[in-house]
Amino acid sequence: MSTENVRHINIIGHQNPDTDSICSALSYAWLKNGGSLMGKYEARRAGHVNRETQFVLKHFGIEPPRLCTDVSPQIKDIDIRHQPGIDAEMSVRAAWNMMRDVEIDTLCITDAEDELQGLITIKDIADANMDLFDTGVLAAANTSYHNLLETLEAELIVGDADARITEGHICIGTSPEIMEELVKPGDLVLVSNRYETQMCAIDCGAAAIVVCCGSAVPRTIVARAQEKGCAVLATPYDTYAAGRLVTTAAPVRHFMRTHDLMKFSVNTPIEDARKIMASVRHRYFPILDENGKYCGVVSRRNLLNLHRKRVILVDHNERTQAVDGLEQAEILEIIDHHRIGTLETSGPVYFRNVPVGCTATILYQMYQEQGVTPSQQIAGLLLSAILSDTLMFRSPTSTPQDEATARALAEIAGEDIPSYAEQMFEAGADLTGRDAEDVFRSDFKAFSRGDAKFGVGQSIYMTDKSRAAAEALVGPFLPEAGRREGLPMIFYMFTDMKTQSTDLMYWGSHTEEIVRDAFGVEPKDGVAVLPGVVSRKKQLLPPLLAALQARQGE
Known part of the structure; x- marks a missing residue:
């Protein structure tokens, strides 16, 4: 499994986090990840880092955990369909073929940097195909000859494949008599294998002729087309089929929706997405990643396959102290030293509740049980949490186990407890610039x-x-x-x-x-x-x- 597909398990403390809440989350993540703060288990914080904790983290050179105030499911927690974006120059015909082949009714148009440009639905294509009288669509869409050649499976006999159709209408050449009045300079003319109609179209100033039915193009027609600057394409389709297909060479950018697009971020809450989806008729919606780049689509059906966020709670077990959306998350473990409160879980969880002065004391027990020695930095975090929660062993919640643990951690962290504790408490009490x-x-x-x-x-x-x-x-x-x-x-x-x-x-x-x-x-x-x-x-x-x-x- 690639690292991109690994679903993180968030280790998080209570709202308005104190030093124990932050340091215990970081220390437990380090233990769970086998000696690293990076990995499947990620420490998070449920609020602002107070000044005491800021001092601790800076002292031991550790970045604060990322903020997480809500664990309600988001778009990132469902199976997004990673449908690649298409180029704006793709023909309508190619887009329709892709929709049919991959069984999707919406395609997203992106640029080279994966920025979302627009989207096109199968309804948009159907509406375009039903507009039978729009004979100027190829010019209006500034269609490239590349698209025309691809759509008609044609061979370019005369002309430049990089050129574009910038004027004129689509005509079907039948007889010279009719064509002389019908064909205007700049038009695209579909012709049969009749020499006279081919020559007449060129002489009338056509910008391009499409010779149908796989007919060979005479050398005299080629020479005349080169002289007049008329492109010549040869297609295996008959005139009727070519006439049906030719307008679908227009690029999708001409028909795509660009205004008021219904799109979601990977961080959009599922409930918000569900309400928006219910208000519109199309099925698929573009998804933007953390950087605002297109990364796939989602449908109403995807919302049914929801992966709840997985969390481990430290230093609390009261619902009123927890992050929002907890009832929609999967609680895996609770490590705490407070009274057992109001929190309910949907199934059995690992619940470790020990009557000591600090969650960090319990975590150090777990380190010892697993035969793991914390690094100097992590020992410093655990020490700081214990000193903070027990008021340097002055609190009645402090136990001999807390004090023994703190002294062992101070040895590993290389800190003098009285001196370090005074610095830490002074930093927390500083009111400078605070409201x-x-x-x-x-x-x-x-x-x-x-x-x-x-x-x-x-x-x-x-x-x-x-x-x-x-x-x-x-x-x-x-x-x-x-x-x-x-x-x-x-x-x-x-x-x-x-x-x-x-x-x-x-x-x-x-x-x-x-x-x-x-x-x-x-x-x-x-x-x-x-x-x-x-x-x-x-x-x-x-x-x-x-x-x-x-x-x-x-």
């Missing part, structure tokens, strides 16, 4: 419990000053964030890593009462101070969920 939305989305997740839906964000800071600046920036944005996310409640943690405390801000109906019930504190000016609370997963979510459940039961 409220950027800071808000740096680590934000949506959750649901029963009928209640809410979001929890968290930012981690090394100093009181940077934390206060972030609160002043993000606090006024919370109502707008709730509207944009479509969530009735927002909670946001501003965590000071050195003092091991969190300022919790909130927005939404009854959120102040929920915070009061959950943590037993009295908020002041829209902020609840939570000493010792640093973990969203272990210290914030359980009390919040309990308070929400209690209110639902009232």
Whole structure:
């Protein structure tokens, strides 16, 4: 199988990805591909790379994964018919023969660079053939003599095959008496083997004569044609057949559709394509590749043979945190360290959920199980994820296994944990040039419990000053964030890593009462101070969920 036909399996973390989400996707892809970030398994990201993660990737010289916010099926996920494009100069006759031979009713016209020029359908050809009175079509279409020779299977006796028909009409020569009034200078005349009609057509100023029935052309006719500048073609077809065929020598560009073409990109969602296809009558539609070049056609029938996107989820198993279109994708694996949430799969999957502080810790277990040592770069990514998720082992979610794993990875990566962690956290806390939305989305997740839906964000800071600046920036944005996310409640943690405390801000109906019930504190000016609370997963979510459940039961 060529590399072009290999269907990638996307390894992807949650929306608004944090360092663990990005680094775990990259590290698992490296393991799955046998020591390479390139291959069948591809790491993807479901949102913007925050500043902490940007620092990590730059520090270890790794490019961010490509963005993927929707795994709904696209045109690229069906069997596209790779029908080659045709040249605009191809004759209508040749196009019709091709349609018949390959059993297709639409051909796409492309240039030498595979740029789509237009398309022609069998209906367009039928309409052209039924226009019996268009005797000037060859001139109007600037038809080449090459096309004429090919269509009539003719031999060129006199003339230039590279010349074009630029004027005149098509006539059938019967007798000299009629021809003298019928034939005009520049016309194309179909003649029989009668010497008189051949000579008369030439003398009337015909641009070309077509001698039918495979008749030999006398030398005197050849000489006269050369003298008058008249092309002479000899065809094996009789006059009737030649008369039927001759107009089909016109190039397809004269009849092709060029305006408002119904075409799709390989990235067009299937649902969008299906709606458009239902609005028009023809069957086949051109497809453009990632570079906008023609690459084939697709029909309604192709939409039935759909290959769902295949994904591996890391660092989440909540539907509200996943990329769009997940219900239309095939989930192969889930590697996570969070509570088991609302996600459903269509069949059994490999699901590895371990109560540790970071997904990267689980991945390193898998490296060891397979007898694989990560490279210095990948070890650095895994280390960064663990330091980030466990707040350098200060978080209550951190386990001895996380710390032991981080120290082993630090040896491979060649990093001093305290020094490197401080650089990483400082980079993440830097507010220079950032707006409220950027800071808000740096680590934000949506959750649901029963009928209640809410979001929890968290930012981690090394100093009181940077934390206060972030609160002043993000606090006024919370109502707008709730509207944009479509969530009735927002909670946001501003965590000071050195003092091991969190300022919790909130927005939404009854959120102040929920915070009061959950943590037993009295908020002041829209902020609840939570000493010792640093973990969203272990210290914030359980009390919040309990308070929400209690209110639902009232």
